[in-house]
Amino acid sequence: xxxxxxxxxxxxxxxxxxxxxxxxxxxxxxxxxxxxxxxxxxxxxxxxxxxxxxxxxxxxxxxxxxxxxxxxxxxxxxxxxxxxxxxxxxxxxxxxxxxxxxxxxxxxxxxxxxxxxxxxxxxxxxxxxxxxxxxxxxxxxxxxxxxxxxxxxxxxxxxxxxxxxxxxxxxxxxxxxxxxxxxxxxxxxxxxxxxxxxxxxxxxxxxxxxxxxxxxxxxxxxxxxxxxxxxxxxxxxxxxxxxxxxxxxxxxxx
Numbered sequence: 001x002x003x004x005x006x007x008x009x010x011x012x013x014x015x016x017x018x019x020x021x022x023x024x025x026x027x028x029x030x031x032x033x034x035x036x037x038x039x040x041x042x043x044x045x046x047x048x049x050x051x052x053x054x055x056x057x058x059x060x061x062x063x064x065x066x067x068x069x070x071x072x073x074x075x076x077x078x079x080x081x082x083x084x085x086x087x088x089x090x091x092x093x094x095x096x097x098x099x100x101x102x103x104x105x106x107x108x109x110x111x112x113x114x115x116x117x118x119x120x121x122x123x124x125x126x127x128x129x130x131x132x133x134x135x136x137x138x139x140x141x142x143x144x145x146x147x148x149x150x151x152x153x154x155x156x157x158x159x160x161x162x163x164x165x166x167x168x169x170x171x172x173x174x175x176x177x178x179x180x181x182x183x184x185x186x187x188x189x190x191x192x193x194x195x196x197x198x199x200x201x202x203x204x205x206x207x208x209x210x211x212x213x214x215x216x217x218x219x220x221x222x223x224x225x226x227x228x229x230x231x232x233x234x235x236x237x238x239x240x241x242x243x244x245x246x247x248x249x250x251x252x253x254x
Contacts, residue, residue, distance in 0.1 A: 004228065006039040007243030008221075009095075009128070010165060010190050010213025013057060014047035023217035027057050027064065030216065034063070037221055039214075040243070043067045043095050055091060065250070067095040067128065070116070081119035089123060094253040096120065097128040097165075108145035110152050117153060121160035126249045128163045128188075147174045154182035161249050163211060166191035179205050186245070190215035190224045198231045198241070207237035211246055 015025045024030060027044075034042060045067040046054035058064040068088050088096065098108065108129065110117065120127050129145070154162055167175065167187040172194060179185055179201075189198060190213040201210055212228055214221035228242050 004239060004242040005244075006037075006041075006212060006225075006228070007246045008034070008039050008042040008214050008216070009163070009211045009246050010188055011042045011044045011216045012047045012218075013044060013054070014049050016047050016218065020218045025217065027061060031061065031063065033216060033221075037214075037225060039221075041065065043246070045069050045097050051093075055093075065095065066091070066093040067097050068093050069097045069099060081116040082122070084116075085119045085123055085125060088125075089254065094250045095126050095128060097130055099130055108149045108153070110156050114156070117157045117160060121157040123254055124159055124161065124252050126161040126163055126186075126253070128165050130165050147178060150178055150185065151182060154178075154185050158184050160184060161186055163188055165213070166215065168192070169194040169197065172197075176204070179209065185209065186211055186249075188213040189227055189241075190219055190221075192227070193223060196232070198227050199233065202233060202237055207233070207240045208245055210241045212242050 011030060013025060013027055013030060019025070024033060025047075030042065030044065034040075041063045043065045044054070044058060046057065046069070049057075051066075051068045054066055054068070058066055070084065085096075088094075117127070129150075150162070150164070153160075161184050162182075163186040164171075164175075165188045167189060168191055175187065179187075186209040187201070188211045192198070194200070198210065212224060214224045228238060231238075233241070
């Protein structure tokens with residue numbers, strides 16, 4: 001197997017309210033785990049301290065790339081979306097992560113967030129949509145978006161790469177028509193466990209829209225690393241998924 005330059009698109013630092021047992025929560029812990037696992041670079045967000053705390057924590061660590069979390073609330077006091085995106089890029093951040101929540105009325109719908117998505121699209125900023133649950137109906141404990149939301153956003157903002165994080169096996173039937181109709185839709189595989197599931201996606205859609213992520217420290221990294229090292233893929237496909245696709249998306253920002 002060819003040497004892989006792993007670029008993990010799904011890590012965080014900071015303590016969560018319900019942390020995984022034995023999970024690290026610092027930059028030093030993340031880097032140590034990356035060294036142990038052979039992961040070269042990672043995109044990281046801050047679970048509790050906000051974007052400012054994130055930037056301070058990763059300062060001077062070239063292997064770590066910041067991901068700003070943008071809450072999807074829509075109060076008049078919020079700055080204009082284009083200003084948020086430009087501030088992000090000025091600080092070298094090229095990835096954003098949205099946290100939809102029905103309970104907090106943070107909706108993933110173009111009628112509510114169209115200006116925000118237009119701002120991300122203007123700079124081709126990859127948007128990570130967290131905690132996919134496309135195979136179930138949203139309620140107060142689950143993300144408040146559906147396949148229809150995803151389709152509408154992708155169709156109306158075709159130059160904005162949208163990444164479904166933690167793609168679940170329960171979404172297998174839904175992700176097919178979505179990826180067929182939406183060339184800007186990507187998926188992350190830290191939670192994707194169907195037998196030969198990655199091979200299935202590559203066969204139908206090619207490897208260019210699949211991203212490697214572990215979900216550390218909440219998730220154990222073994223699933224994603226096992227998929228990359230033991231799936232029946234060509235060396236070229238494996239290299240793209242392991243890190244090449246993410247590097248390309250980030251290079252296109254701006």
